């Protein structure tokens with residue numbers, strides 16, 4: 001049976017390492033603040049946002065909540081973005097995605113002050129990632145890499161097959177993994193891929209980030225491979241990942257869902273906020289690989 005990559009325990013370890021950094025800021029009268037912008041009343045989104053506020057309390061980060069109705073106008077939402085950009089109590093913030101259909105998501109993300117982009121999903125942050133310049137990193141891909149690192153799973157030279165080219169996970173993960181500092185070789189799969197199973201079977205590491213319940217079955221996975229289950233769906237109300245249960249019998253390591261990449265995403269969000277507060281203090285900008 002596969003060894004489980006415990007994202008919950010690893011998140012707790014990351015939080016414990018953030019605490020002295022938060023204390024050091026407190027000694028300089030700086031309290032990092034994370035704001036969340038939630039539009040509409042989707043229960044899953046409300047749940048994610050609530051857990052981010054719990055995380056803030058655990059680490060000593062102030063949390064700021066902005067909740068807007070589903071029929072909020074583009075101008076009203078952009079006014080909230082402008083407020084957060086100007087608010088010195090807010091070190092960083094996220095706009096919970098997806099936004100309602102009538103909202104221009106790109107325009108909202110482009111309006112985020114790059115210094116306060118806690119998600120790493122603003123166009124300037126993604127552009128800087130492509131260019132190899134320092135910028136806040138997208139939380140889920142950063143969390144995946146951090147989880148592998150803490151289990152001593154090597155990326156250099158590894159072949160990683162990523163299923164899904166969404167901006168939040170797959171596309172951004174490919175950008176991070178192919179940096180010189182990671183040196184992985186990446187195959188990005190999507191709905192145009194002729195034979196997804198053939199691509200994933202060749203991989204040392206498989207990242208399932210399509211949002212299709214149990215898409216990755218045991219015949220998708222090479223014996224001894226590492227599998228990360230990122231996709232989230234609800235099947236009859238039950239949280240269901242992209243990885244079918246039998247994969248645990250083929251893989252050497254498996255990140256479960258829940259309990260794997262989700263908590264790591266939150267750990268990296270808090271890390272991004274603490275780093276934003278440190279930068280705002282003129283402290284060292286953690287160097288990222290080019």
Ligand SMILES: NC(=O)C1=CN([C@@H]2O[C@H](COP(=O)(O)OP(=O)(O)OC[C@H]3O[C@@H](n4cnc5c(N)ncnc54)[C@H](OP(=O)(O)O)[C@@H]3O)[C@@H](O)[C@H]2O)C=CC1
Pocket residue numbers: 140163164165166167168169170171189190191192193196209210211212215230231232233261262263265
């Ligand atoms: N656990 C966590 O922390 C997080 C989990 N998630 C989850 O991860 C998943 C991916 O999110 P996101 O990056 O936003 O991606 P999107 O939901 O935007 O896109 C999904 C991607 O999967 C691809 N895809 C869909 N079906 C198949 C298939 N049958 N075979 C191959 N590829 C397929 C799509 O291909 P195409 O481009 O061709 O349409 C698309 O590229 C979602 O389920 C999301 O809920 C997201 C963020 C955090």
Ligand SMILES: Nc1nc(=O)c2c([nH]1)NC[C@@H]1CN(c3ccc(C(=O)N[C@@H](CCC(=O)O)C(=O)O)cc3)C=[N+]21
Pocket residue numbers: 047048051094095096097098119139140232239257258259260261262263265266
């Ligand atoms: N701007 C933006 N940034 C995001 O990072 C973002 C987003 N929008 N929209 C939605 C997705 C999804 N996402 C998750 C975060 C944590 C868990 C998580 O911690 N899940 C728990 C389980 C939670 C449960 O039981 O419901 C776990 O995996 O153990 C899951 C999913 C972040 N997203």
Ligand SMILES: [Mg+2]
Pocket residue numbers: 098166168
């Ligand atoms: Mg999505």
